[in-house]
Amino acid sequence: MSDKNHLYLVDGSSYIFRAYHRLPPLTNPQGVPVGAVYGYTTMLWKLAKDLHEADGPTHLAVILDHSSQSFRNEIYDQYKANRPDPPEDLVPQFPLIRHATRAFSLPCIEMENFEADDLIASYTEAAVREGWDVTIVSSDKDLMQLVREPDEGPRVDMLDTMKNVRLGVEAVHEKFGVGPELVGDILALMGDSVDNVPGVRGVGPKTATKLIVEYGDLEKALAGAETMKPSKLRDNLIEHADMARLSRILVDLKRDCPLPDALDALKLGAIPPAPLKVFLDEHGFRSLSAKLDNGASPGGPPTLPKATSAAAAEAPSTPALPAMPAIDRAAFECVTTLDALDRWIAEARAAHVVAVDTETASLDSVTGRLVGVSLATAPGRACYIPLGHGGTDMFAERPEQVDFDAALDRLRDLFADEAVLKVGHNLKYDIGVLAQHGVAIAPYDDTLVMSFALDAGKHGHGLDELARLHLDHVCLTFKEMCGTGKSQISFAEVPLDRATEYAAEDADVALRLWNLLKLRLPLEGGTRVYEMVDRPLVAVVESMERAGVMVDRDYLARLSGEFATEMQRIEAEIHKEAGQPFTIGSPKQLGEILFDKLGLKGGRKGKSGDWSTDQNELERLERDGVPIARLILEWRQLSKLKSTYTDALQAQINASTGRVHTSYSLVGAQTGRLSSTDPNLQNIPIRTEVGRQIRDAFVAAPGHLLLAADYSQIELRLAAHMADVPELKEAFAQGQDIHAATAIELFGEVNRDTRAKAKTVNFSILYGISRWGLAGRLEITPDEAQALISRYFERFPGISDYIRDTLEGAREHGYTETLFGRKTWFPRIKAANQNERQGSERAAINAPIQGTSADLIKRAMARMPAALAAAGLADVKMLLQVHDELVFEAPEALAEPAKEVIRGVMAGAAEPVLKLSVPLDIDIGTGKSWGDAH
DNA sequence: GATAACTCC
DNA sequence: AGTTCTGGAGTTATCC
DSSP, X not given: OOOOOEEEEEEXXXXXXXXXXXXXXXXXXXXXXXXXXXXXXXXXXXXHHTXXXXXXXXXXXXXXOOOSOOHHHHHXXXXXXXXXXXXXXXXXXXXXXXXXXXXTTOOEEOOTTXXXXXXXXXXXXXHHHTTOEEEEEOOOGGGGGGOBOOSSSOOEEEEETTTTEEEOHHHHHHHHSSOGGGHHHHHHHHOBTTTTBOOOTTOOHHHHHHHHHHHSSHHHHHHHGGGSOSXXXXXXXXXXXXXXXXXXXXXXXXXXXXXXXXXXXXXOOOOOHHHHHHHHHHTTOHHHHHHHHTTOXXXXXXXXXXXXXXXXXXSOOOOOOSOOOOOOGGGOEEOOSHHHHHHHHHHHHHHTEEEEEEEESSSOTXXXXXXXXXXXXXXXXXXEEXXXXXXXXXXXXXXXXXXHHHHHHHHHHHHHOTTSEEEESSHHHHHHHHHTTTOOOOSEEEHHHHHHHHHTTTXXXXXXXXXXXXXXXXXXXXXXXXXXXXXXXXXXXXXXXXXXXXXXXXXXXXXXXXXHHHXXXXXXTOHHHIIIIIHHHHHHHHHHHHHOEEEOHHHHHHHHHHHHHHHHHHXXXXXXXXXXXOOTTOHHHHHIIIIIISOOSOOOBOTTSSBOOSHHHHHHHHHTTOHHHHHHHHHHHHHHIIIIIIIHHHHTXXXXXSEEOOEEETXXXXXXXXXXXXXXXXXXXOSSHHHHGGGGGEEOOTTEEEEEEEETTHHHHHHHHHTTOHHHHHHHHTTOOHHHHHHHHHHSSOOHHHHHHHHHHHHHHHTTOOHXXXXXXXXXXXXXXXXXXXXXHHHOHHHHXXXXXXXXXXHHHSEEEOTTOOEEEOTTTTOSSHHHHHHHXXXXXXXXXXXXXXXXXXXXXXXXXXHHHHTTOTTOEEEEEOSSEEEEEEEGGGHHHHHHHHHHHHHTTTTTTOOOSSOOOEEEEEESBTTTTO
């Protein structure tokens, strides 16, 4: 950070036009349109907040056009003559820009006869003469003439706050192909239809750049026209030379206007909150107002997190903090004696917080051998304790290290110390590794989970990514330590000095991130969901993973064999139908066989140019009476079941436990759902009879039963509650068939057909489907689908209100929220690209419902172990979660009593913070296998 | 590594 | 000018 003065000049007039087109048409409580003003206000907030940041403003002024007339009209009476009137709902926002600026106690400068651009140019000149840096907050191409980037001396750049990019000389070159000093010449040749700068007919940006680059400047290009070979361009240049010269004068910026305020008067300081508060409340800018109430004041210490506007969503969230020392890998200590270890442990106890990271020989927390532990006690204070480096056999060479057991004994006490908070990034992993050695970790904070609670949807949450975003630091990578592919080595083989740099850095970074994120949680409303749901869940989910689930290997092998035989039979039939052998598993070959060789009609091609052969397409062919289609579908199903389940699952059985240990990600789904990998136990087949057999491979241990408990219709229930639909709530309260009830509302009668349709509509609405999507699903026309949707909204007006309110909220704030306050961000909700935007809209409609459902089951999971223990059922183990279902393993005698405890915890998951207006019904079954338990 | 296909809620 | 074709996940296979 430099103590140099840095002047920010905000081009208010051009900003408001852009904001008007980019932001939704909000109105304030008085009904005045304020969308652009809101954008402007959040921009000022962000700019003022960056005071004291590197490259942030020390001085700031907003520059406005005084009127539509300026001295240029005297030079050329047609200047800006055919500019259209501003849109009707933008006009009342012009004066509000001045109000907003005054509310921030910032200088607002305008001057008769001069345009904002001229004042900006003049202030820039004056500041540069004083040796100040200048940032012009605008994306107006005319102002690019002012950019400068000398080897030494002041720098002038531009800042586009909407795209959050800074533009320097390089960007000018990119846009115009020449440096800033020649931009005026380019603009003069091009002309500008909006400002009615004539330019030369037939010359656009490309030709203008070509001419200036070739001849050197405007005058030389005009002079050179005479010698050009005859062309339309040559004629135009000669004919319009005078217009080009006039244009050059019009686009030139006046750099010596009188300055209404002296430079020093533009000094940026703490912004008095009182007038700002009045302004924010007057216009209903609630999120900013709340921030102000929370103590965040833009412009002066303390500087706190930025506004929760959609614009802010695109930038990384980095609150200003007391300065931390730079990350210095050379300062990390490699601990090789017990004395040194004791000193670090004492330091951690004194600090009452320690960041922890474990290194293992493989990436599996159940089998991964512990290789070392790193600790950090303060930013910049970190060490690595190697415990298992070197070869594993008795005679292998091992670098000097502390005694494994003695070190773990000492760490065990520290990690269980109630007075020392343990911080880690993805602690679930470290808890799992250390549990293998009888070491427990409590209390703890997890920066991965904290980041997710704050920024789900904004960016990833990996340690390296967060370090780049929040600490502007690039971490050493695992790849740099261990290599990749065949030559990859185990972390145990990494030399101690390198291992120390890598491992201690991770602990140091985690601790720094924790310092940032713990500050943001309460300010941004993330505390409740983090403390009540996600943080306690880390240990609960870890114990589920470690428990694993028993899988019957012989049974799977038998199924694999059956599937293989059946596949061979079908394969032969398919090849016979096709008249030649081919790879059925290749969609490309299959498409060619079906549509080129056999000449089947009605195929569609995807964007790769290949024929589509997906399930929809094959089912269509089947209906058209094409026998091969059915065979392919059957073959595909068996192939999927065999490769993904019956073969793969056998390989996933852990050799030492004899069980399958999945890994759950707490940050895997933007909505707050868990995800499951290695293997994914959340997509075990159930829909078809053949697939269902795989569920029978998941069995209870001898003397035990599996118990499966699932929420019935949870998302529809939550939709009925959240959108406040009396008819649906009533139907749920009376335990009615909800799809049948919907069918009555939609079609006036219930039969198989109308119920199935109603069910489709119910789910489709939750997913924000369009009429075209529904039409495809129900095989009706888009018009009929639209009629159905309209009728649904008419019958359940709460649903259409919910959708409207959810989308408005997402556009205004950039995020949606669950009933428990979990945020999901939608940075693309205002994307110019329609597909992207509508995709975000559908996701935003669904996220509060799916996310609330995820919150509920997670709350149930977090409470479950204690509830079971309190009922004397500590031997009942929670094993699996499948979004609305929990699977337990219970000693046979405990299965019945466990049912009631589990039902109680699940049904009461919303309480006490929330009273739902619909009951939560739980279906519970038991059996020797997962299949039986359903 | 990308794409298409399929599995689940 | 012309299109819009349900949300959230993970794994396997083929092909480049």
